[in-house]
Amino acid sequence: MDEKEYESSSLEFSLRRLRRFAQFTLLWAVVILLRLVQIQIVRHGEFRRLADAEHEHLIKVELPRGAILDRNGQRLAMSLPVDSVYVNPLQIRDAGVASEILASILNLDQQRLLADMNDAMASHRGFLWIKRKLEPEESARLRSLNLDWINFQQESRRFYPYKELAAHVVGSVGIDEGGLEGVERRLNNVLAPHVGLVRVSSDVRGHGFAEEMTSDAPQAGQDVRLTLDSRLQYIAERELKRTIVDHHCWNGSVVAMDPRTGEILAMASYPTFDPNTPPEKSDDPKARFNNAVSVPFEPGSVFKVVTLTAALETTSIRPDTVIPCGSGVLHMFGRTIHDHEAYAALPMWGVLAHSSNIGAIQIGLRVGKQNLYDYVRRFGFGERSGLPLPGDARGLVRPPKQWQATSIASVSMGHEVLVTTVQLARACSVIANGGYLVTPHLVMNQQVAPPRQVIRPETTFTMRRMMEEVVLVGTGKNARLDGYSAAGKTGTAQIAQDGKYTHLYNSSFMGFAPVANPAIVVVVTASGATGHDGFGAEVSAPVFKTLTQAALRFMDVPRDLPGSSPDPDTGKADDNDLAIADLAPPLALPEETSDAEDESESQRAVFSDNLLAAPKVPNFVGLSVRAVMQEATADGIPVMVRGHGIARVQAPLAGALLPPGEKVRIEFSD
Amino acid sequence: MATLAAIFDRFPFARTAVQAPAVSRDTTGYLIRPIANEDIYHFVKRIDNSRVVRDADPRAGRACWKVIGTGLAGTVVLMILMLPSVFSLLAGYQLQALRSERQKLQTAIATQELQESRLLSPEALYKVATEKNYVAPTADKMVYLEGNRDGSRLAQNLRQNAELQQQ
Numbered sequence: 007m008d009e010k011e012y013e014s015s016s017l018e019f020s021l022r023r024l025r026r027f028a029q030f031t032l033l034w035a036v037v038i039l040l041r042l043v044q045i046q047i048v049r050h051g052e053f054r055r056l057a058d059a060e061h062e063h064l065i066k067v068e069l070p071r072g073a074i075l076d077r078n079g080q081r082l083a084m085s086l087p088v089d090s091v092y093v094n095p096l097q098i099r100d101a102g103v104a105s106e107i108l109a110s111i112l113n114l115d116q117q118r119l120l121a122d123m124n125d126a127m128a129s130h131r132g133f134l135w136i137k138r139k140l141e142p143e144e145s146a147r148l149r150s151l152n153l154d155w156i157n158f159q160q161e162s163r164r165f166y167p168y169k170e171l172a173a174h175v176v177g178s179v180g181i182d183e184g185g186l187e188g189v190e191r192r193l194n195n196v197l198a199p200h201v202g203l204v205r206v207s208s209d210v211r212g213h214g215f216a217e218e219m220t221s222d223a224p225q226a227g228q229d230v231r232l233t234l235d236s237r238l239q240y241i242a243e244r245e246l247k248r249t250i251v252d253h254h255c256w257n258g259s260v261v262a263m264d265p266r267t268g269e270i271l272a273m274a275s276y277p278t279f280d281p282n283t284p285p286e287k288s289d290d291p292k293a294r295f296n297n298a299v300s301v302p303f304e305p306g307s308v309f310k311v312v313t314l315t316a317a318l319e320t321t322s323i324r325p326d327t328v329i330p331c332g333s334g335v336l337h338m339f340g341r342t343i344h345d346h347e348a349y350a351a352l353p354m355w356g357v358l359a360h361s362s363n364i365g366a367i368q369i370g371l372r373v374g375k376q377n378l379y380d381y382v383r384r385f386g387f388g389e390r391s392g393l394p395l396p397g398d399a400r401g402l403v404r405p406p407k408q409w410q411a412t413s414i415a416s417v418s419m420g421h422e423v424l425v426t427t428v429q430l431a432r433a434c435s436v437i438a439n440g441g442y443l444v445t446p447h448l449v450m451n452q453q454v455a456p457p458r459q460v461i462r463p464e465t466t467f468t469m470r471r472m473m474e475e476v477v478l479v480g481t482g483k484n485a486r487l488d489g490y491s492a493a494g495k496t497g498t499a500q501i502a503q504d505g506k507y508t509h510l511y512n513s514s515f516m517g518f519a520p521v522a523n524p525a526i527v528v529v530v531t532a533s534g535a536t537g538h539d540g541f542g543a544e545v546s547a548p549v550f551k552t553l554t555q556a557a558l559r560f561m562d563v564p565r566d567l568p569g570s571s572p573d574p575d576t577g578k579a580d581d582n583d584l585a586i587a588d589l590a591p592p593l594a595l596p597e598e599t600s601d602a603e604d605e606s607e608s609q610r611a612v613f614s615d616n617l618l619a620a621p622k623v624p625n626f627v628g629l630s631v632r633a634v635m636q637e638a639t640a641d642g643i644p645v646m647v648r649g650h651g652i653a654r655v656q657a658p659l660a661g662a663l664l665p666p667g668e669k670v671r672i673e674f675s676d
Numbered sequence: 677m678a679t680l681a682a683i684f685d686r687f688p689f690a691r692t693a694v695q696a697p698a699v700s701r702d703t704t705g706y707l708i709r710p711i712a713n714e715d716i717y718h719f720v721k722r723i724d725n726s727r728v729v730r731d732a733d734p735r736a737g738r739a740c741w742k743v744i745g746t747g748l749a750g751t752v753v754l755m756i757l758m759l760p761s762v763f764s765l766l767a768g769y770q771l772q773a774l775r776s777e778r779q780k781l782q783t784a785i786a787t788q789e790l791q792e793s794r795l796l797s798p799e800a801l802y803k804v805a806t807e808k809n810y811v812a813p814t815a816d817k818m819v820y821l822e823g824n825r826d827g828s829r830l831a832q833n834l835r836q837n838a839e840l841q842q843q
Contacts, residue, residue, distance in 0.1 A: 081793045167793035215768035240798030489815025
């Protein structure tokens, strides 16, 4: 083999090897390509998900709950993001020191905290809430310690900057910001935010660099603007508290309403509570009842307005018609009835001004059962007010066929009917606005049923004049305003306890001002007063005066009287407007028939006798769902559970009496 | 299996090595049998390139610059193509930082609003008013101007007063 041949064969051999190498490389490339096809196309979705999981995270975003504002835009309730603090007990080196640090800053019981930590350590639990929803100052102090075993989580917290102001209307929320009472509960679907998901892309250090809304986007809760005026609300609550404390009453309520629109300008109830503070076991559950809408009572003499209106509409009786009052004695139904004053006869306006019971009975007898009942219903009694508040009571107006022989006399004086303060305000608005029954409402710009004419306008003008006489010369002198004309009616009704009427009174006053063109209706009721100082003229009329006087100033209503009115007479002889109560046994509020609308309502109307017969609520806090259900079933107590884990909050509180038909609401959380 | 040495053996330059004198081709019995072509490793050819002058190759230079230019252009194009993504990423970081800052500011504003509401509560104002001995005006102390509420009557009065003063 010569050199050329050798080179040729060598080159051929090399080329063959290179060809094989190229074929091998090509094959390798094909394999890689196939693998790429498998990864990029066939299993694209799977690997995409795996890749996304590495750097994309779905984050639950909860925007703040809507604020509750008064009519002037003042915040009555608002939500803020705040810190909650938790620890990992397994990381704590010295539980004693840790509990001392935390307890001193967060105002907690150190021994209890230490016990909780030791329990958690013993059960190898790696998570323990120390305190949820801290005050900003507490959070700042704790963060400044910079301790690695203290962890924070941001949560939304509801604040009520005006504290007790309008607490019964605004209501409160639970630990997870679900509405528990008041507007917070009834308008929860409007106020509550929609918790949504946001897709966040982050780098290896966890720093986000892209954010994308999912189809389930978060939405903030809507603000709710109430018709309340916080200034009037404050005065109403302040004056109500003052009169209740001064006259040793149990409870009371005030409603101020615009008679033309039905807007509630103020709604106060006493006793009250601070919605910022979670309910404690030792709290009086009655403090959370909204007496203005939930607690019906026998109105007494204020109801004579209805009787006299019915008389003007259905009989020939006019304001100057003389009504025989039998010198304070009336024989009927086989018994003798005594009036508080021995009037021989009074004109119709005098019956109202001096609150003569016998005069009202005589007028009621002229009106007749059916007409009287018809007019009671025309004024809106016996139906719910429609306000977005739990426990909106219907009251009680029995149909005439259920009336006893004495019922017409009792109803004429405001007994044998149960009404609420807001119902009285609505009825008074009928007189004040020219005969229209308005729909009370609490939310601004809310679409409500249009007012309907229930009384002739001329009748209401006559009634206004007669009610003005009550204030000028009758039992309502304490309600006279400076610079404004006012009209109203006092009322004092005996309270029934244990099936008998007592000498404790429901003292009330309902009125409006100015008389010619009323701008505001105010109704004041207080329960539990006694003695001469417990009459409506003494207890409730002064509250009306202070509140109405301030309201007219705030509302820029020009005065309609030349100067300051003279001080009312100090003599108390004409203050007595006590309605005769014992013509029939006291009424008890019957079990209200629940309809679909009221299924969700747990705060039912309560009446003292019914409440006493109710079962006591056990303490469910700290129990699991199963344990709660077992205990509730054993005790026959209906419960409404929410969430899962351990029971954290319950309403009503343990030890409270559960009114018939009400459920115990229990919130669970992990 | 061809070894590397065998492959070299097939190349022409390797053959010259074969012809090189054997250095240790001793066949004495006590020595290990020589490894095939082991002497190739002991062959050293001294080459003196000091007098070699490299020919100028303008084509190779152009090709080289072309490659460099193409590479650079490709890199620039790639960078330009990637620029929006990079800016988008950087903007994303900035956006997230701004969002976080906005959240903090909103919380701060809400905290201030809460504080403002607490200070402006009717109870707080009433307390301040009581401390400063303020009283609510009585009905006879209040003057309601006739006409529109925008103070047109007040403006008229002021104008009249000004005219009187000028006269």
